[in-house]
Amino acid sequence: MVKAAITGLSHYLPDYILTNDEIATMVETNDEWITTRTGIKERHILKGEGKGSSALAIPAVRDVLEKTGTAPEEVECLICATSSPDYAAWPSTACVIADALNIRGAMCYDILSACTGFLYCLQQAQAFIKSGIYKKIIICSAEKCSSFMNPKDRTTLPLFGDGGAAALIEPSEEYGVEITKIHADGAGNDHLIHVCGGSVCPPSHEAIDKDQHYIFQDGKYVFKNAVTFMTSAVSEVMEEGHLTLDDIDWICTHQANKRIIESVREHCNAPEEKVICNIAHVGNTSSASIPIALHEAAQEGKLKKGDRILLAAFGSGFTWGSIYLTWADCKI
Numbered sequence: 395m396v397k398a399a400i401t402g403l404s405h406y407l408p409d410y411i412l413t414n415d416e417i418a419t420m421v422e423t424n425d426e427w428i429t430t431r432t433g434i435k436e437r438h439i440l441k442g443e444g445k446g447s448s449a450l451a452i453p454a455v456r457d458v459l460e461k462t463g464t465a466p467e468e469v470e471c472l473i474c475a476t477s478s479p480d481y482a483a484w485p486s487t488a489c490v491i492a493d494a495l496n497i498r499g500a501m502c503y504d505i506l507s508a509c510t511g512f513l514y515c516l517q518q519a520q521a522f523i524k525s526g527i528y529k530k531i532i533i534c535s536a537e538k539c540s541s542f543m544n545p546k547d548r549t550t551l552p553l554f555g556d557g558g559a560a561a562l563i564e565p566s567e568e569y570g571v572e573i574t575k576i577h578a579d580g581a582g583n584d585h586l587i588h589v590c591g592g593s594v595c596p597p598s599h600e601a602i603d604k605d606q607h608y609i610f611q612d613g614k615y616v617f618k619n620a621v622t623f624m625t626s627a628v629s630e631v632m633e634e635g636h637l638t639l640d641d642i643d644w645i646c647t648h649q650a651n652k653r654i655i656e657s658v659r660e661h662c663n664a665p666e667e668k669v670i671c672n673i674a675h676v677g678n679t680s681s682a683s684i685p686i687a688l689h690e691a692a693q694e695g696k697l698k699k700g701d702r703i704l705l706a707a708f709g710s711g712f713t714w715g716s717i718y719l720t721w722a723d724c725k726i
Contacts, residue, residue: 395567396523396524396565396566396567397520397523397524397565397566397567397568397569397570397571397572397720398516398519398520398522398523398524398531398563398564398565398566398570398571399563399564399565399566399569399570399571399719399722399724400561400562400563400570400719400721400722400724401462401562401563401564401566401722401723401724401725402458402459402461402462402464402560402561402562402724402725402726403458403559403560403561403562403685403688403689403692403724403725403726404453404454404455404457404458404461404559404560404561404689404726405454405557405558405559405560405682405685405686405689405690406450406451406453406454406457406557406558406559407438407555407556407557407676407686408438408439408440408441408450408556408557409438409441410438410439410440410441411436411437411438411439412436412437412438412439412555413425413435413436414428414429414434414435414436414552417551417552420545420546420551421545421546421547421548421551422548423548423552428552431651431653432552432553432651432652432653432673433651433652433653433655433671433673433674434552434553434651434652434673434674434677434678435674435675436674436675436677437552437554437555437556437675437676437677437678437679438555438556438557438676438677439540439555439556440538440540440556445538446478446479446480446481446487446490446538446541447476447478447479447480447487447536447537447538447558448480448487448490448491448494448536449538449558450536450537450538450556450557450558450682451474451476451487451491451534451535451536451558451559451560452491452494452495452558453558454534454558454559454560455472455491455495455532455534455560456495457560458532458560458561458562458725459495459532459562461725461726462562462725464530464562466495466496466497466498467497467498467499468530469492469497469500469530469531469532470500470501470528470529470530470531471500471501471502471519471522471528471530471531471532472488472491472492472497472500472501472502472531472532472533472534473488473502473503473504473505473515473518473519473531473532473533473534474486474487474488474491474502474503474504474505474515474533474534474535474536475504475505475506475507475511475512475514475515475533475534475535475536475681475682476504476505476506476511476535476536476537476681477506477508477509477511477537477539477588477680477681477709477710478536478537478538478539478541478542478680479504479506482591482592486502486503486504487504487536488502488503488504488534489502491534491536497532501528505518507578507681507709507711507713508586508680508681508709508710508711508713509648509650509678509680509681509683509707509708509709509710509713510576510648510681510707510708510709510711510713510714510715511535511680511681511709512533512535512559512681512682512683512684512685512707513574513576513684513705513707513715513716513717514576514713514715515533515534515535516533516561516563516571516574516705516717517571517574517576517715517717518533519531519533519563520563520570520571520574523563523564523565523570529564529565530562530563530564531562531563531564532560532561532562532563533560533561533563534558534559534560534561535558535559535560535679535680535681535682535684535685536558536682537556537557537558537679537680537681537682538556539554539555539556539678539679539680540554540555540556542588542607542608542609543608543609544605544608544609546605547608549611549613550608550609550611552677553650553651553677553678554677554678554679554680555676555677555678555679556679557676557679557682557683557686558682559682559685559686559689560685561685562725566722568720568722569699569700569719569720569721569722569723570719570720570722571717571718571719572635572718572719572720573631573634573635573717573718574631574715574716574717574718575627575630575631575634575715575716575717576713576714576715576717577623577627577713577714577715578711578712578713578714579711579712580711580712581712582615582619582711582712583710583711583712585611585612585615585616585619585712586609586610586611586612586616586709586710586712587609587610587710588607588608588609588610588710589601589606589607589610590602590606590607591607617651617653617654619708619712620648620650620651620654620658620708620714621654621657621658621661623708623712623714624647624648624654624658624706624707624708624714624716625658625661625662626714627706627714627715627716628645628658628662628704628706628716629662630716631704631716631717631718632704632718635718637718639662639663639664639665639668641702642664642668642702642703642704642718643668643701643702643703644668644669644670644691644696644697644701644702644703644704645659645662645664645668645669645670645703645704645706646669646670646684646687646688646691646703646704646705646706647669647684647705647706647707648678648683648684648706648707648708648709649671649672649673649676649677649678649679649683649684649686649687650673650678650683650708651673651678652671652673652674655669655671655673658706670687670688670691670696671687672686672687672690672691680709681709684705684707688703689726692724692726693726697721697724698721699721699722699723699724700720700721701720701721702718702719702720702721703718703719703720703721704716704717704718705717705718705719
């Protein structure tokens with residue numbers, strides 16, 4: 395049976411590093427407070443006028459094309475997960491990325507599923523591959539989270555960083571996506587929301603005065619539900635595949651918060667050495683967090699062909715899900 399395999403992977407982090415000590419000069423906090431509650435020591439921030447999320451994905455996509463020997467004209471579909479698109483409505487960030495890399499004629503579109511975005515992209519790529527519609531698909535995540543961070547909010551400012559990642563998805567008979575469980579429930583939308591900028595609340599002086607152009611997060615509620623729903627999705631995947639922890643080599647969850655990652659691990663009774671975690675130097679990069687963590691793990695030599703990997707994510711919406719896959723001969 396044909397599977398959708400990750401045959402190329404790359405990521406990009408901007409040069410500027412925002413440390414906890416620097417954040418402590420902006421809001422009332424300190425390195426110890428941030429580290430003990432989030433596990434984050436630093437995050438990367440995209441600087442420069444006129445630079446949007448596409449600037450974070452373009453280098454990653456270019457690197458994937460070069461390392462896999464894929465010509466731009468061979469790309470049949472490009473899907474971009476982003477919660478921070480270059481423009482409020484159109485064109486899509488996927489189209490901006492494709493134009494910059496001379497990808498012409500391919501199907502291009504964005505997915506807005508917050509921190510679960512990469513899993514949404516991977517499931518859709520799997521559907522295209524298995525149906526035979528496309529054979530070469532680029533999925534990418536591009537997140538300039540700093541563009542909607544409130545510089546006065548000590549609860550959200552330390553959490554998020556900027557970053558991008560990209561993967562080439564191709565058919566394989568041996569390796570790739572085995573099981574997917576992707577969900578959403580809009581009942582939780584008010585607890586993690588970016589109010590201003592859409593058709594409900596267009597930009598205005600009044601909205602800006604109310605700080606509605608920044609994200610709002612009910613931290614405790616989000617924490618509880620992130621752990622509950624990621625754990626539930628992991629259980630679904632393991633039940634469907636009749637899997638035990640012996641069938642899993644690596645677990646890579648959305649890098650939201652070290653305590654969330656640890657809570658999910660504990661609920662799953664997974665050993666710490668099987669969990670991929672890079673949040674300390676990257677922060678929460680929303681949909682880009684999982685592919686960035688995977689690429690760094692691959693670069694460190696941790697991921698080997700045939701490794702069985704369990705992914706799990708949770709984000710605004712609420713959206714959540716889990717994917718079980720086998721690692722292909724991936725160009726990194």
